[in-house]
Amino acid sequence: MDELKAPDCAETFMTLLQVITERYRALPCHSAQLKFLGLQRELVDDFRIRLTQVMKEESRCPLGVRYCAILNAVNYICTILGDWGDNVFFLQLQQAAVSLGEEAVLGGLGVMEVGRLASLEGSLFEGLLALLDRLKGDMMGRLLEWTMREITEKAKPYCQDRWLSLPSQHDQSTMSLSSSACPMMLCVRDRLLNLHQVLSLSLFQLAWQGLAERLDNFLYQDVILSNHFSDGGAAQLQFDMTRNLFPLFGHYCKRPENFFKHVKEACIILCLNVGSAILLRNLLKETEEDTRDWAGAGDPPPESALHELGVYCLASCDVLILLNLRASWPGQ
Numbered sequence: 001m002d003e004l005k006a007p008d009c010a011e012t013f014m015t016l017l018q019v020i021t022e023r024y025r026a027l028p029c030h031s032a033q034l035k036f037l038g039l040q041r042e043l044v045d046d047f048r049i050r051l052t053q054v055m056k057e058e059s060r061c062p063l064g065v066r067y068c069a070i071l072n073a074v075n076y077i078c079t080i081l082g083d084w085g086d087n088v089f090f091l092q093l094q095q096a097a098v099s100l101g102e103e104a105v106l107g108g109l110g111v112m113e114v115g116r117l118a119s120l121e122g123s124l125f126e127g128l129l130a131l132l133d134r135l136k137g138d139m140m141g142r143l144l145e146w147t148m149r150e151i152t153e154k155a156k157p158y159c160q161d162r163w164l165s166l167p168s169q170h171d172q173s174t175m176s177l178s179s180s181a182c183p184m185m186l187c188v189r190d191r192l193l194n195l196h197q198v199l200s201l202s203l204f205q206l207a208w209q210g211l212a213e214r215l216d217n218f219l220y221q222d223v224i225l226s227n228h229f230s231d232g233g234a235a236q237l238q239f240d241m242t243r244n245l246f247p248l249f250g251h252y253c254k255r256p257e258n259f260f261k262h263v264k265e266a267c268i269i270l271c272l273n274v275g276s277a278i279l280l281r282n283l284l285k286e287t288e289e290d291t292r293d294w295a296g297a298g299d300p301p302p303e304s305a306l307h308e309l310g311v312y313c314l315a316s317c318d319v320l321i322l323l324n325l326r327a328s329w330p331g332q
Contacts, residue, residue, distance in 0.1 A: 003201040010073035013047055014080050025089060030096035037093055037124065044077065044128050052135060062143045063150075063191075068198040071139045075203050078132045085123030094124050140203070144210045147191050152218060154183040159222050163233035164327055175239045188215070189248050196252075208252050212259035215245075220262035224270075230327045234270035241267055261313040268310055269322040274329070280305060281323045284316050 006014075017040050024036040051070055058067040084090050123129070157180040169175055177185065188211075195207050219241075229237065241263055249256035257264045272280065287302045302316045311319065 004076045004079060005072045005198075005200040006076035007069045007073050010076045013043075014077060017043065021089075030093065031100060033093060034097055034100070037090075037097075041125070041128060044081070044125075045131070047077070048074075048128070048132055048135065055135075055139060059142060062139075062146045063194070065198055067139070067143070068195075071136065071143070071203060072198075072200050074132055074136045074139065075200055078129060078136065079202075081125040081129055081132070085125050085129075090124060097124065140206055140210065144207065144214060147195075147211060148214050148218065150191070151184060151187050151215065152222075154187040155181075155218070155222070158184055159226065161227075163227045163229045163237065166230055166232035166236050168230070168232040169235060175236070175243075177244050178236060178240050181240050181244070185244055185248070188245070192248060192252075205252075208249060209259060212249055212256070216260040216262050219260075220266060224263070224266045224325070225321070228325050228327050229270050234267070234326070238267040238271050265311045265314045266322055269314075269319055270326060272309070276309075277323060277326060278329075280309075281320065284320050284323075287316065288320070 020036060020040060024033050027033050027036075051073060055067065055070045058064060058070065061067060158178065161178060161180045191211070192208060196204050199207055224237070227233075241260070242257070245263075246256045246260060249259065253259070269277075269280075283305060284302055306312070306314070306316070306319060314322070
C-alpha cells in the first residue's frame with residue numbers, strides 16, 4: 001500500500017466506504033444492500049468532482065507536490081475500486097442488481113451493458129473507473145507536457161550545436177558529454193528523481209515511459225532531422241545519447257534504449273562507415289525508383305538490410321533522409 005503513496009484524504013475516504021460496506025454487508029435483503037451501494041457510488045463521484053476542482057486550482061503547477069498528490073489519490077481510488085470489482089461480495093450484489101432490475105444501480109445502462117454485468121464481464125464500478133481513468137490520463141498528460149516544456153527550453157543550445165563542424169574522434173575513451181547538452185541532461189535527471197519521489201510506483205512507470213517517448217520524438221525531430229552531421233558530429237551525438245541520456249532511464253529498466261527507438265536507430269545510420277552508407281543509399285534509391293521488382297520476393301531486400309543493421313522502427317524513406325544528413329560522402 002505504501003507504493004500507492006495515497007494522501008490522507010483519499011485513504012480516509014476509502015476507509016469510510018469500507019466501513020459502510022462492513023455495516024451493510026450483514027443486511028439480509030439484497031435490495032437494501034444495493035441502496036447502500038448506490039450511496040457509495042454517489043460518494044465516489046462527488047469525491048471525484050471535488051478532486052477535479054482542486055486539480056484545476058493546482059494545474060498552474062503540475063510538477064508541484066499537491067498536484068501529484070491529487071494524481072496519487074485518483075490512482076489509489078482506481079486501484080481500490082478495481083479490487084472491489086473482483087470481490088465476491090460485490091459480484092453477488094452485481095448479479096442481484098441484474099436479477100432485480102435495480103434502477104438505482106442499473107439506471108441509464110443499455111441492454112449490452114446490463115448483459116455484460118449479468119455475465120460478470122463488467123463491474124458495478126465500471127462507469128466510475130472510466131471517469132477516474134480519464135481524469136488520471138488528463139493529469140498525467142498535463143504533467144508530462146510541462147516537464148517536456150522545461151526540458152525543451154534547456155535543450156535549445158543542444159539543438160543549435162555545430163554538428164557539421166565537429167572533428168572526428170577515433171578514441172571514444174577520450175570523449176565527453178557535449179557542454180550544450182549538460183542543462184538538458186541535468187533537467188531530465190532532476191525531473192525523473194522528483195517524479196520518482198512524489199508519484200506512486202505505477203504512476204511513475206507511466207510517467208518515465210511517457211517522458212521517454214516524448215523525448216525520443218523531440219530529439220529526433222529537433223536535433224537530428226534539423227541538422228547535418230560530420231563524422232565527428234554523428235559520433236558525438238551517439239556518445240551523448242548512449243553514454244549519457246539512456247543511462248538516466250537505465251535506473252528504471254534494463255534496456256532504456258528500447259524506449260528511444262528513433263534516436264537509437266538514427267544514430268546507427270549516421271554512424272555507418274562510408275562504404276556501408278553508400279551501399280545502403282544505392283539499395284534504397286533503387287528500391288524507391290522501382291518497388292515492383294521486389295514484389296512477391298518474401299522479405300524485401302531493403303528491410304532485410306536495415307534489420308541486419310538493427311534498424312526496425314524507421315522506414316526506408318526515413319533512412320534515406322538520414323543518409324542525406326551525413327556530410328561525409330566521397331567527392332563532396
